[in-house]
Amino acid sequence: MSTASEALARAADTARLAPSVHNTQPWRWVVRGDSLELYAVTDRQLREQDPAGRLMLLSCGAALHHARVALDAAGWTHTVRRPAGEPLAVVQAAAPGPADPAAMRRLQLLQVRRTDRRAVSDEPVAPEAVQAITAAATAGGARLHVLNRDQVLELAVMIEHAGDAERHDERMRAETASWVGGERPAGTGLPDAVIPVELPLTTVAERDFGVSGTLQAGTGHDTAAAYAVLYGDGDEPADWLRAGEALSEVWVAATDHGAAVLPLSSPIELDFTRQALRRMLGEVGYPFLVMRLGTTDPDHAGPAHTPRLPVEQVIEIVED
Template sequence: MTTATVALARAADTARLAPSVHNTQPWRWVVRGARLELYAVTGRQLREQDPAGRLMLLSCGAALHHARVALDAEGWTHRVERPAAEPLAVIHAEAAGSVDPHAMHRLQLLLIRRTDRRVVSDEPVAPDVREALVDAARLGGARLQVLSRDQVLELAVMIEHAGDAQRHDVRMIAETATWVGGDRPAGTGLPDAVIPAELPLTTVAERDFGVSGTLEAGAGHDNAAAYAVLYGDGDEPADWLRAGEALSEIWLAAIHRGAAVLPLSSPVELDFTRQALRRILGEVGYPYLVLRLGTSDPDHAGPAHTPRLPGEQVIEIVD
């Protein structure tokens, strides 16, 4: 294999660590010489909660960003082609250069990233950190609006309605059950170790997965948490792919500054709550996700990493 092929294969391997809705990991990579092609795997799409495949595409966008960060860390210049049809994206490795310590640091941040559903600390997110996250969203190709207190209360009511609707949807309950709970030996889904033993006390309710995990939710109420909406100008597949890249960029900026990010997808899974969320934005864009922002507790390690599919199931190297 050429050096470019090896670098792209390693980048695809790093992309296995990307966040995805319910840890479905709905992506597949094909390495062809100096090309790395990204495909969506519809067999791991949530048909009930994500019938249009938007969250699947957002998840793939996060994986795309991870692969690019990995290439940067190895000193590879590259460009991304975004075809109108499949593959979703093609990364072209162009030239190997010197390793940038800043790029290496970004890769290290990706390696420690995890989704933490516990309550955050009592320390609010500092204004300069919020601004850095807004800038990171813009760098990733989307926008981030931090909500006011009144908007957060409106969001809380909206998510409560969404939760009520989903708790009475038999098909959604069954779908969630296939991806959540247990040890998840197959390498996908959410094991007990990352699910709170009881729902945390939060202003905006977290998703009720219908199972009790083993993660201690933490004491107190996350009054210091802030909430933001990740959004953009478009609602096409390419926009949702960009949203995933922006989410990954935001997460990097957050980890670097000691902040915690928890994506909340339930508001965009139902049409009536998604429209309500768009009204909160003043109908200036299309919402992709709600993010809970908080300050990480430095005295407590985060939950375990979620399992991952083995590389041979998601990466194909074509000679």
């Protein structure tokens, strides 16, 4: 039987697999006995695209969810405190027990999930899968609004405007270039293998990173895709951390139902498009992220996993 600190260190290691904006991995873990502390690393924050640190916190929330799933799978009961400020969260290990097969299945899903920028097929995501994914958002502490056709067209215009604004902003372009393709911090960023050779011709445009990757994205369109907005009642740091947990929960459900997920953060990065999204929601909540849900060609392998920072850069173990 492992000790609490060993279980927490393994959970933090699992959290290295979490998704993050531009694969910045803006988190750091400290293991102190039977507690695991989560901190944001502002050195890996996107200062131009995410000046308020919202997407950084969302990324940290996804990592927190990964760590919790790993503890569940190992049979460790635990509690979580989310203090205002730093650390963002403290996971307290309580007692070990037998491994939970359902939790082990969830962990396996997190280990295989990936961001898929390939074109989706003409087969829509099954209604029961969309229902399960929507329920997962609620279980994770947020909500998911699936867009109707008219709203998808509105979203397409928003993303076009966001893309134009960022392409005309020299500092934003330079920031993207530092994380995508070419030279970038070791273990982070988006390599050519996960970026399409060329952008597919879709109604809602994928993000143009300004580089040509090596991923064969296919010739499909997005007419069969479902688009959704992850949102919540608040706009405080704690709400964005919860949003990341909900995103990770959504990804578990999507992967379990064979749905590919593509997060679209560009309309969140600019105030005018984020406000337009909020109006689309009837101003009943604050948008955290847009995502595309679709099915991909099962006969073709998905993109490679993005690189990860080494353990020693993201996990510190403090001995008693």
